[in-house]
Amino acid sequence: MVTEAQVWGWLAEVPDPEIPVISVVDLGIVREVSVGEEVTVTVTPTYSGCPATSVITFEIDAALRRQGITPRIETRIAPPWTTDWITAEGRDKLRAYGIAPPVDGTAPTGRRVARMVGGNFTVACPRCGSTETEEVSRFGSTPCKAAWRCKSCAEPFDYFKCH
Amino acid sequence: MADAADLALRMGDSTLILGHRVSEWCGHAPILEEDIALANIALDLIGQAQMWLGLAGETLGRSADQLAFLRDAGAFRNLLICERPNGDFGHTLMRQCLFDGWHLAMLRRLIGSSEPRVAEIAAKAEREVAYHFERSSDLVIRLGDGTGESHARMQAALDALWPWVGEMFTGDATDAELAGAGIAPAPESLRAEWDATMDEVLAESTLIRPESDFAQLGGKQGRHTEHLGHLLAEMQFLQRAYPGATW
Numbered sequence: 515m516v517t518e519a520q521v522w523g524w525l526a527e528v529p530d531p532e533i534p535v536i537s538v539v540d541l542g543i544v545r546e547v548s549v550g551e552e553v554t555v556t557v558t559p560t561y562s563g564c565p566a567t568s569v570i571t572f573e574i575d576a577a578l579r580r581q582g583i584t585p586r587i588e589t590r591i592a593p594p595w596t597t598d599w600i601t602a603e604g605r606d607k608l609r610a611y612g613i614a615p616p617v618d619g620t621a622p623t624g625r626r627v628a629r630m631v632g633g634n635f636t637v638a639c640p641r642c643g644s645t646e647t648e649e650v651s652r653f654g655s656t657p658c659k660a661a662w663r664c665k666s667c668a669e670p671f672d673y674f675k676c677h
Numbered sequence: 678m679a680d681a682a683d684l685a686l687r688m689g690d691s692t693l694i695l696g697h698r699v700s701e702w703c704g705h706a707p708i709l710e711e712d713i714a715l716a717n718i719a720l721d722l723i724g725q726a727q728m729w730l731g732l733a734g735e736t737l738g739r740s741a742d743q744l745a746f747l748r749d750a751g752a753f754r755n756l757l758i759c760e761r762p763n764g765d766f767g768h769t770l771m772r773q774c775l776f777d778g779w780h781l782a783m784l785r786r787l788i789g790s791s792e793p794r795v796a797e798i799a800a801k802a803e804r805e806v807a808y809h810f811e812r813s814s815d816l817v818i819r820l821g822d823g824t825g826e827s828h829a830r831m832q833a834a835l836d837a838l839w840p841w842v843g844e845m846f847t848g849d850a851t852d853a854e855l856a857g858a859g860i861a862p863a864p865e866s867l868r869a870e871w872d873a874t875m876d877e878v879l880a881e882s883t884l885i886r887p888e889s890d891f892a893q894l895g896g897k898q899g900r901h902t903e904h905l906g907h908l909l910a911e912m913q914f915l916q917r918a919y920p921g922a923t924w
Contacts, residue, residue, distance in 0.1 A: 562805060563696075563717075563724025591728070592797035594804060624781045624807035652812055653714035657721065661710060677804055 516583065521547045525555070528577045531569040532656050535611040538570055542599025545590060553578065553585045558595045560677075561657040596621070597658075597677045608674055614640045614662065616676040637673050639664035649673075679854035681792040682736035683754075684861050686744075687897055688783075688798075689729030690755035693745055694905070695776060696722030697912050698763060707766055714812065718773070721805040728798045746916035750905045757896035758841035760905045764834065767820050767827065771834035774817045777810035778874050779845040782867045791859035814878045821882025832884050843892020846871070851897070 525547070526539045538544055538557075546556040555574055559567045571587055578585045597616040600608075605615035620635045636645045644666035652675075654661040659672045700719035706712035730741035737744070758776055763769045784806055787799035820827040846868040848856070856863040879886050895901065915922060 561721060561724065562728060562801060563720030563722070565720070591801050594797075594801040596804075621804065622807040622811050624810050651710035651714060652808065653710070653717040655713070657717050661713075675808075 516549055516553065516581075518547050518549050520581075521549060521553060521555070521578070521583075524577055524581055525574065528570075528573050531566045531573065533608070533611070533613065535607045536600075536604045538574065540601050540604030540607060542597075542601065542604075543570065543595060544574075553583050554588060555585050556588045556590050558590050558593075560595050564657050566656075595677070597674065600674075609640045612640050612671055613659070614638060614671060614673040616674050618676060620676040637662055639667060639669070640671055641669050642667040647671075679851040679858070679860075680736065681795050681860055682733045683851050684792075684795060684855050685729045685733035685798075686737075687754045687756075689726045689733055689741075689744070690753045691759045692722045692729060692802075693726035694753065694755040694908065695759035696720075696726055697908060698759065698761075699769070699773070701763055702769065711766070715769075718809055718812075721802075721809070725798070725802045725805070728801070732794055732798065742916075746913045750901050750909055751899045753901065753905060753909075754897050754899060755905075756841075756844055757893055757902060758838065758844065760896070760902060760908060761838065761841060762904055764837075765830060767830040768834040768837070770813055770816050770820065771831060772838055773809065774813035774878065775838060775842055775875070776845075777806060777813050778871050778878075779867060781806045781810050782870050782874075783862070786862040786867070790861060795860060817878060817884075818882045821879075821884045828883065831882065835879075835884055836887055839887040839889065840891050840893045843890065844894050844896060847892055847894055849897060 522539065522544075525544050526537050528538045530536050530538060530541055541560070543558050543560060544555060545558050546554075548554045555578070557571065557574065559570075571589075574587060575585060598618060600616065608615045614637045617635055617637060637647050638645050639647050642664060644664055646665040647662050648665060650661040650663055650670065652660050654672055658674055658677065660675050661670065662673045663670045696719045699715050699722065702712065702715040703719070704712065706715055726745070727741050730744045734740050734744055739747075756776075758772060761772055763772075781803070784799045784803040788796055788803060790796045790799065817831065821831040822828070846864045848864040852861070852864055855861040876886065
């Protein structure tokens with residue numbers, strides 16, 4: 515008999531397709547696991563247009579099939595995914611990989627901030643820890659990231675935007 | 678009686694058509710960062726369109742893909758501003774800013790919709806659109822209050838796009854029924870907030886708000902400009918040439 519804890523454990527091994535150092539559990543998109551007559555995994559996608567979403571569903575399905583389970587995967591969009599759900603462990607893994615984790619409480623409000631390039635908050639460089647950093651572009655290599663650079667070590671880096 | 682499917686079709690078509698327009702910049706933007714930003718915004722909009730058209734399709738008995746790729750221009754319900762050609766980079770940003778201001782206000786009201794499915798999609802999209810508006814308004818200000826050349830181009834873009842603004846705030850019988858059922862706000866009720874925000878942006882941009890109130894209408898009823906057919910010819914090519922193709 516499979517337990518919920520076992521399923522969570524297997525899911526913790528499923529990497530995010532775009533940022534493979536963190537798992538789908540670290541990312542906070544697995545919202546619920548229930549084990550009854552069948553195993554149901556409830557997933558809340560990140561950005562509406564994120565191309566990784568369908569790959570993630572496929573990877574979860576494949577990981578559980580390797581354990582002999584044919585899961586039912588449900589998509590739930592409410593409440594909407596937020597970076598607040600990224601685990602502390604996930605944040606450490608991001609930093610170690612060279613991606614600055616989100617600075618909580620800085621999600622966009624839609625309030626226009628004049629001349630906001632450079633941002634109105636500080637992001638520590640994931641390489642050298644300096645806070646002498648600046649935003650290069652609010653949109654980066656994936657929908658969830660912005661492009662920043664460090665003025666101390668002169669390296670560019672990705673910042674996982676607060677969402 | 679208008680229902681959530683009517684609203685979803687209008688929202689889905691506006692986000693799909695604008696998303697496709699913005700995607701036309703992919704590989705052509707003036708600098709790499711802007712190319713990536715435009716592609717990301719296009720992705721958000723097309724992702725939102727997938728949710729809205731998915732919802733509309735449940736009532737209409739068609740999938741989101743079928744609605745996107747197998748309807749002709751007259752069946753589309755997008756706002757006309759969404760199908761305007763891109764023009765130069767400044768023109769694209771001005772269109773985005775005018776639309777984003779409306780889109781954000783609209784989504785914030787839809788979060789309180791009496792229709793839970795509408796409220797859910799709106800809540801998800803609102804976070805993304807807040808980003809879109811922060812960016813587009815920031816760039817409109819920087820280019821408006823920039824060099825003589827950039828200022829002139831932004832003013833020209835604002836003047837050219839202004840006739841397409843009024844439609845966002847002009848309701849028809851469907852809108853009135855949606856508002857009556859608490860599914861969506863009356864379009865007119867979003868105008869004051871949009872005006873206040875946009876006046877602030879334009880003042881800081883040193884751009885002059887056009888005086889004319891003339892509004893070109895028709896998109897929400899399926900009466901489109903000549904540009905939509907050309908857009909669809911490209912967007913729908915694959916499904917038209919190879920019906921039912923999948924990969």
